[in-house]
Amino acid sequence: MSEASAILVLAHRDFVKLLRDRARIVADFSFPLIFIGILGTTLQAGFGDKSDVNLLGFVFTGVLGQTVWQSSAMGLISLLADREQDFSQEIFVSPISRYSIIFGKILGESLVALPQALGILAFALILQIPLSGEQLIRLLLAAGVVALFGGAFGVIVLANLGSQRAANQIFPFVMLPQFFLAGIFNPIQNLPLPLDILSKISPMRYAVDLMRDAYYGVTPQRVELFDASTNLAIMGAMFVAFMVAGTFLFVRAERNR
């Protein structure tokens, strides 16, 4: 019970910090809206209208998955920010499990990422992307799973990094290739073998594919690569691996200076 409370209070802190940072809220919303509004619309005008595919919906689901996943992953940099602002010592001197601390941070950054999902969904309605109530609920549930998964990925990336600066330098290298390997804007069904292997080991691919399944799963169109249960199983296994290894490495780096 006390571990659950501790996880909630850790998550609460990150969410409260978001609500009090208006500049961050504006910045968080701008990027995905530009992607969907400009890239999605131009793709639809250039290619989608000539074929039978709704490219605006394709890009919308891709960007939704990528935004939530990436926001949560990069949000974990706050672990390093806490260290630099001398607050992590208050957290790490407490008697709760180190896994609870890391999970609390993942949950907190997931809560921070979800309002962005709501913003993107609202924007999708403005752009008149077809969206039923059932799709809306499926997308929100998928966004919750994707956010948690992204957070765990964030932990493993920054587990051995010493500073926010290092994390901000490393993350673009880890994220940008996945934009294309995960198929946010481009189909990835027929990739050459080396790229196909890289795509299959890109965690973002499964986040985006789960989102596509949530959207297209109730339509006759088949855009997703795997069904939901396969994506969930792969993401679940990766989540456990990232979370356990990430916590171990982060705590070891914190104590064995």
Next chain:
Amino acid sequence: MIRVEDLVKRYKKAEKNAVDGISFQVKAGEFFVLLGPNGAGKTTTISILTTTLSPTSGGATIDGSDIVREASTVRRKVGIIFQRPSLDQNLTAEENVRFHAVLYGLYPYAPTYALMRREYRGQVEELAKLLDIARDIHKPVRTFSGGMRRKLEIMRSLLHDPKVLFLDEPTAGLDVPSRRTLWEHLAEVRRTSGTTIFLTTHYLEEAEEADHICIIDKGRVVSFGTPGEIKHDLVEDYVLVDAADRSGLRDELARLGYVTSGGPPFKLQLDGHSVHGMLRTIETPLTVVKTHTPSLEDAYLEIVSRQSE
């Protein structure tokens, strides 16, 4: 309460040990001071004892619990006030306190102050009043002065009723009134709860009140004892004397077999003699007689200068 045995810490890529085989004990309820110059290993020692840093070798127990094998139990037993304030500037004072209280399992989580249990709200109100921050308890910490932040940290660190309270140079950067208020409150804490206080400090007057002092330098213990014992062991007792007839006085002191150094005025080592007894034997008319009462500061400077030689 605290037992430290042959504790060693060498940081990664460091050529020397930051803590180099120190051992000492602290009894329950004591006011214990770890004293030393910058880089002596004080913060490293506190970090190891509060389990946020792994020792390279050696070990320590707190209230019978091993700091490595039973780290979680140790964390429940200790409170700590870090050298640099560890408050979240984005949260209010009460939110910082609530964060700590829930993290330590004292109360279940609730998203707002109003939804927290009545006992919690009562405890916060009482402590805020005691520390004179009741009016500001719901204001963001970033609006607080250095003194108010320290008070808030003390309030937070005592919430879970720790057996040992570690304070790592807590008064650094505080003005005199804030320091005085802080020490009055800590004295009250000791009186009412019997909490063991483990302090590192640069201010020697704060160490004068200690039950025991451990002086460390370059990671090693160079002196341990009560303030009185340290002064007695390390600072020479002497009397300064001078006379109009200085050469006569010098010859007479040599004839009497007294150990002198420097001068004029001449530094006359007491070596167990009483000041009165020595002065009675001197016949040269004296113009200066100055006795020297050693302070802890003298002892500290003596130790540090010996180490650097």
